[in-house]
Amino acid sequence: MKYLKAAKKNAENVKKQILSLDLFDKSRKIGFEENFVLFPLIDISNRRLKKYIEKSIKYKTELIEKEDSISPLKNNATYINQIFEKYKGSLAKGYDILGNIAIIKSELNKKEESVVAKEILNFNKQITTVVAQIGAVSGKYRLRKFRYVLGVKTFISNYRESGCLFKFDIRKTFFSNRLSYERERINNQVKENENICVMFAGVGPFAIEIAKKHKSTSIVAIEMNKNAVKYMENNIILNKTPNVKAVLGDVRTQSKNYKGFADRVIVPMPKSSMEFLNQILEVSKKKAIVHIYLFGDKDSVFADTRKLLKLHAKNNNYTVKILLERVVRPYSKNEIEVVVDYKINRTLPI
Ligand SMILES: C[S@@+](CC[C@H](N)C(=O)[O-])C[C@H]1O[C@@H](n2cnc3c(N)ncnc32)[C@H](O)[C@@H]1O
Missing domain, CATH: 3.30.70.2580 (Alpha-Beta Plaits)
Incomplete structure (x- = not known):
């Protein structure tokens, strides 16, 4: 093993x-x-x-x-492994845990699904509900479809991360625990009194975790899914982080209301983040740090991104300094999700 x-x-x-x-x-x-x-x-x-x-x-x-x-669970665990073994080849096999809810991601037959669900409930006492994911993340709100399988019948997750509690409906909002390390990484870089703009904020994990650790920050969290904003507002109260302002609306229009606001901009929308370079620039102060997430070709994504960022900077009279390029996770056979941290500097003679 x-x-x-x-x-x-x-x-x-x-x-x-x-x-x-x-x-x-x-x-x-x-x-x-x-x-x-x-x-x-x-x-x-x-x-x-x-x-x-x-x-x-x-x-x-x-x-x-x-x-x-040897543990009493070994035989069953081996059986679960055998079931999941059938679906080997895809890194998305197995199941995910979002607080009280386990999400089976592999396409199992009914018998396999019920054995796996029972075992998951036995194995991990924190899990009280098992659901199955049907299809991939899709649509402008990046939502997934789920089917109830076993345990308490609910789709509301209570998920803890970095000392914060997030409550949200997994059918109506996007949430990824795969970004937990990224949230911590960025949180560790934030300085006191920063103004931060989190675009595509979902139910608020980036914004709220930073706000909880750095009470002196002012954070604007923009999100266009009204269900996500409703849960974000509740999560702001649950975590006592009034320094986060949840803004309902499209980043394309809302960014105009926060011109020159941010010392730091977080852009966790890997599917289309590079279409928002104008808005990122618009909300940034003269000098700002940007954390942008994107999907791209595993062999060329960093070089391609560098080129696009430099071109945008040249056309808009600012400079870009790349601070970090990191692989976040594999995404598909040829694509990976990455994060690029870069510094914007607009203090140039025109
Ligand atoms: C990939 S999710 C990221 C959510 C969150 N930041 C997280 O890490 O859990 C992208 C989010 O952006 C929202 N969204 C998509 N396009 C948007 C736009 N143009 N303006 C504002 N929000 C948008 C979606 O509804 C979704 O909640």
Whole structure:
């Protein structure tokens, strides 16, 4: 069985990174060895595992092979693994956990689905509902369709991340726990008194986590799905973060109301973020830092993005300095999701 061995002090962040890469095998238990934590990994080739680990995990880790210790769950866990084994080849196999709700993502037959659902409820007491995802994220609100499978009949998730609680309907709003490491990474860079614009804010995870840690920040969170804004407003109250203002509307029009506002702009809309370079510039102060998420070709995305950013800067009389290029997760056979951090400087003689 494969494990990723990481020092205890880095364990929380390493876990977030493995989760975002879909490499975490949730049907096996985490192991411990002196000052190390052993994270169970899904069974794909060592070559692929090493590639993802090298590209995306910035902490010192070691890929190891080790027999699992016998546990009463072993037989069933093996059975779940066998079921999921059938769907090997896609990194999106298995299931996701959003707080109290487990989401089965593989297309299982009814018998397999009911065995897996029962096991998930037994295995993890925090999960009280199991649903199945039907189809991929789609539409302008980036929504998914779900079917109820077992447990408490609800689609409302109560999900905790970085000391914050988020409540939202998984059918009516977008939420991705795969960005938890990114949220923490950005949060650690924020300085006191910053003005921040979070575009495509969803139910508020980026905005609220920053606001909770940095009370002196002023954050504008723009989102066009009115259900998401309703949940974001509730999440602002739940987490006592009045320094976040939820703005209902299209980034294309709302950005005009926040001209020159932001020291930092966060753009978590990988499907179309590069279409919003004008709005990013519009909300930015003369100097600002931008975190932009995008999908692109695994071999050329960084070079392509650099080129587009430089061209936009040249045409609009500002400069761009690339601060970081990072792979967030694999997306499809040839595409990956990445984040590029860059600095805008408009203090140029015209
Ligand atoms: C990929 S989700 C990101 C949500 C959130 N930031 C998160 O990380 O959970 C993109 C969000 O942008 C919203 N959206 C899409 N186009 C928009 C636009 N033009 N203006 C404002 N919001 C938009 C969608 O409704 C969706 O909630």
